[in-house]
Amino acid sequence: MSSRRAPAQRPRASPGAVRPRAPKPAYGRPAAGATPPEDPRGSDVDEWGRSERARELARRIYGPAYSAWFRAEWEGIDKIPVTGGALLVGNHAGAIPSDAPVIMHGVETHLRRPVYALAHYWFRTIPVVGTWWSRLGGVAARPDNAYRLLHDQGQLALVFPEGTKGPSKRYCERYQLRRFGRGGFVETAMRAGVPVVPIAIVGSEETMPVVWQLPRLAHALGMPYFPVTANMLVLGPLGTVVPFPAKLRLRVLDPVTFGVEADQDRYPKSKVMEESERIRQTMQAALYDMLSRRRSVWFG
Amino acid sequence: MGRRVLVTGADTHLGGRVVQRLEADSGIDVVLGLGTGDPKMGFERAELVRSDQTYSTLSRIVRATRVDTVVHTSLIADSTQAPSHTIHEVNVIGTMNLLAAADAADSSVRQLVVRSSGVVYGSAAWDPATFAEDTPRTSAPRTDVERSLIEAEALVRDFADHTPSTVVAILRVADVLGSDVASAIGKNLSRPLCPYVLGFDPLLQFVEEDDVVRALEFVTRHRLAGTYNVAGAGRLPLSEVAAICGTRLFPLPPVRPSLAIAPLVHLGIFGLPPELEALLRYGRGMDTSRLVAAGFVYxxxxxGAVQSFASFARSRRLRKGAGRQPAGCLYEHDVEQCFRHPPSVVQPSGD
Incomplete structure (x- = not known):
């Protein structure tokens, strides 16, 4: 399946140059008998809906936000495996979380390999947003999707085990990790036989602090949550999308392996929950450590 | 003694091609086609028996011809082909009658191959990107064609569970593109305008008609049992499919698209069956590794399927000026005549 990872090794187009035709995606199977017509594809959208060209464009646009607005700084990014599958796990915060794009941008520029972000399927249901979300590497968070990415294709997948409970928590609860779901991320990593790489992020809570929740409105609109953010109060309508320029620090913790056989039918729930809780505590400890070192929200 | 095969839906293009392929196999003694109308193509040695759409005469035919294999290709997966009560009759009642024929006490049927459709997986926002054969669908079926196919499959599975002596295979076929067989989306793609839901660009998966025919033959020949997805490798976004086919995309509002397009559907400019609506938002992907592992080569x-479809569509547009081509051959025997003039009917031996 290594050919599936072609986008990572694909040479980047230099800006301004004539856009080269994307190399043929690895879709074709060896055919017998009749020769299949030459692959007529013009885009490089893969089976997950991700397009390396769209990512390239997004990286170019997001670059200034990453380096000038958030001034993202990594610690131990070399702990993320350069080859093979790994499940990146982060703490999730801010009404519109900036952590996902920052991690994806950082890992893709440093490691030159794609990152797929597993997220709530709700994004898919919104016109335009859903399409771009998918082109930029968004994948509906389901165990079978994650398994296919990690095990069959050896990709990097990013997941926030807190789910929507992370970004929907109020500012007074900042950097308090929520429950890590039902430990599904651990079970998926065990089944796929890949390590979990925890990433602790400090600063994301301050990019878009949630002041108040409007659960009824959220329910009426079919949204996972509907927050009133400090950004809205300070910046007005602009604040619904513009985050504050808090300094983002990301620390990659040691990869966690579980010492169990991959592809088992069942993993003991006790072991799964124990590992999940252990990862949560390691991340919580790292967050406290990073917070204690932080001198300023804005300058780090 | 070679095999004796009955193919349902032999009057359709796909069924007809399956019959032709089986005819070419010297290991098969008798190929019997069953259909409701005139065949679309000429057969070498196969016989076509006409029947009603629910195949109520099937058990008599099976008993008389002693077929050992039934290839059931007539299930309808595209609701633009027939009104919904007809779909129910064909898919559910037709399958029921077929299974009843195969289930008879002295039945000669030892193999059953059913062509179903990927429509049974549905299409929803929370769906997995790729459905494997044992991935359950994530939401209750909303359209008649989905419901009837799921019911037909359930009947077949029930039959398989209770008749271990019969090898049963279900082939779930992705959206078919080909010279004649076109799925609902394929029909739209061959028109100058293809509807899409504004803001959505779903990933679609197609299979060439030729591969479907070959897969049906492959499963029949190798006596495979179980459920298999039949789909070309890879998925591509609708925008790209439309670009390859040279059709323009016509935007529908994301809210109630079927309502907005209803007048155009009425005029026959578009076809927007209900099962297509969800597909145009979320697409569908199918894992094909099981059939490939069994040895089938796509x-x-x-x-590739989209491109060959696009060239078919182009040549069809060119041919349009030449008028309609007559059908390959017309077959005029009906069931009773088949019994009276019996090359494939097993006569009770004299002793």
């Missing part, structure tokens, strides 16, 4: 990828 000739077309998804994008």
């Amino acid at each position: 000739r077309y990828t998804s994008s």
